[in-house]
Amino acid sequence: MQAVTESIGFVGLGLMGHGIAKNLLERGYPLTVYGRRNRQPVDDLVGRGAKEVKTVAELAPNATIVFLCLTDSAAVQSVVDELKGGLRKDTIIVDCSTSDPTVTVRLAEELAKSGVQYCDAPLGGTPAQAETGELSVMAGATEEIFARLHPVFATWAKKIVRVGNVGDGHRMKLINNFLSLGYGALYAEALAITRKAGLTVEQFDSVIRGSRMDCGFYQTFMGYALEGNRDSHKFTLSNAYKDTRYLESMANAAGSPTFLASAVKNYYGMAVAMGGSGPEDYVPHLPDYAMRVGGGSV
Numbered sequence: 651m652q653a654v655t656e657s658i659g660f661v662g663l664g665l666m667g668h669g670i671a672k673n674l675l676e677r678g679y680p681l682t683v684y685g686r687r688n689r690q691p692v693d694d695l696v697g698r699g700a701k702e703v704k705t706v707a708e709l710a711p712n713a714t715i716v717f718l719c720l721t722d723s724a725a726v727q728s729v730v731d732e733l734k735g736g737l738r739k740d741t742i743i744v745d746c747s748t749s750d751p752t753v754t755v756r757l758a759e760e761l762a763k764s765g766v767q768y769c770d771a772p773l774g775g776t777p778a779q780a781e782t783g784e785l786s787v788m789a790g791a792t793e794e795i796f797a798r799l800h801p802v803f804a805t806w807a808k809k810i811v812r813v814g815n816v817g818d819g820h821r822m823k824l825i826n827n828f829l830s831l832g833y834g835a836l837y838a839e840a841l842a843i844t845r846k847a848g849l850t851v852e853q854f855d856s857v858i859r860g861s862r863m864d865c866g867f868y869q870t871f872m873g874y875a876l877e878g879n880r881d882s883h884k885f886t887l888s889n890a891y892k893d894t895r896y897l898e899s900m901a902n903a904a905g906s907p908t909f910l911a912s913a914v915k916n917y918y919g920m921a922v923a924m925g926g927s928g929p930e931d932y933v934p935h936l937p938d939y940a941m942r943v944g945g946g947s948v
Contacts, residue, residue, distance in 0.1 A: 654678045656802060659713030661706060661729050662747070663691040665884050666773055667719035669780025670746070671695055673806035682712045710736030715802060719746040719773075722892055723753040730757055739765035742795060746771050746787075748827060748889070750896050751820040752903075754790070758816040767795050768816055771803070772823035776870065777884050784808040788826070790819030824897040828911055831890050831933070833867050835917040838936035841875055845941065851875050874934035883934045887926040890933055891918035 657680045660671045668691035675681050681700040685692035696702050703709050709716065710733045720726050726749055733743070743766065745754060751770075758768035774786035786809035789796055796812045803810045813822045844854045855876055858864060873882025894915035901908045921931075921939040 654680075656714045657712060658682070658802070659709040659716040660684070660719075661709065661716070662719035662725075663688065663695065664719065665777040666746070666775075666780045666785075667691070667717075668694070669777060669782075670717065670719065670785070670806045671700070672698065672781065673783045674802070675699055677805040679802070679805070682709050684709050706732035707736055709733070710741075711738065713741065714738070715742045715744060715799070717744050717746060721889070722747065723750040723896075727753060727757065730761070734761075734764075737761075737764070737766045740767065742767040742769055742799065744769045744771050744799065745820075746773055748772050748823050748893050748896070749820050751817040751824070751900060754820050755817040767791075769795055769799060770816060770819035770823075771799070772819055774809070774823075774826060779808075780806065787811070788813050788819045788822045790814055790816045790821075792816075821900065824893060824900055827890075827893045828897045828914065830867050831894055831918065832910065832914045833865075834871060834890070834933045834936055835914045837868065837871055838917065838940040841937040842940035842944070846944065871934045874932075875937060880930065880932065880935070883932055885933045886929060887918055887921045887931045887933060887936065888928075891915065891922045894918055 658674050659682045660667065661684050663671060663683060663685050671681060671683060672695065675695065675698050682703055683692055683695055683700050684703050684706050692702060706729055716733065718726055718729055720729065726745055726747055730743065743761065749770065754770045761768055769789055769791035771787050771789045775784065779785050783806045785807045787803050787807045789812050791812065792815065800810060813819050841851060841854060855872060870883035873879040894911065898908050898911050898915050901911055921936055924939050924942065926935060926939060
């Protein structure tokens with residue numbers, strides 16, 4: 651087992667962050683955490699040996715690596731602003747959020763002036779995989795920084811890929827989420843058509859499951875439609891809408907067409923506008939909104 655030489659700070663102990671932080675603790679990394687509203691994951695980690703601080707600024711001097719697992723780029727910017735004054739030279743900020751790559755690159759350039767390093771390391775997987783240490787990570791960093799982070803990532807990730815330099819991880823994550831959230835929009839519309847055409851969800855699933863169109867995303871997505879399990883795939887509709895907006899913006903800046911990407915974005919925007927903006931309104935609930943557009947329910 652490799653000797654632990656890093657001290658970890660962590661901000662963003664939500665659905666994914668708690669599992670990552672727990673695995674870091676279990677592998678012997680000293681952990682300092684900051685939490686605002688949701689006390690349950692913070693209390694759990696403190697009970698496992700983490701140290702809690704009352705402000706983000708207090709976290710900075712205690713860490714050689716600071717993980718951020720936040721909602722969006724605005725939240726990342728806010729936390730980085732609070733950290734800036736206390737960060738030591740050669741500290742690495744690791745942004746595991748799904749963020750706007752242009753903001754990522756700008757923050758990295760600003761922090762580099764004071765010797766602070768940056769890595770965008772968005773995640774692939776589910777909260778359950780975060781708990782078991784089986785996430786995937788797509789990192790944007792120099793080869794040197796990636797080599798330093800690799801053993802830390804290995805405590806909670808099963809697949810670790812250096813995509814390229816800073817910003818490339820977030821660019822790839824947006825493309826990854828376009829595919830997965832595109833599946834979600836496709837499944838939602840297909841299920842709405844299925845029901846309105848007089849077929850059942852069970853008939854639909856009996857053909858798709860086990861076919862070439864089956865996949866892990868399909869299986870967790872269908873947990874709600876088939877079994878009524880609202881927690882089968884815990885990724886919020888509001889986060890999906892945010893990610894697809896970021897993807898569309900990135901494509902526009904690159905001069906790439908967004909015929910499908912904009913349609914997918916609008917699907918999630920529709921659901922959020924119709925009331926699916928809460929913390930427990932998840933992607934598998936999208937068929938409910940697709941049905942309501944034409945009248946009816948899943």
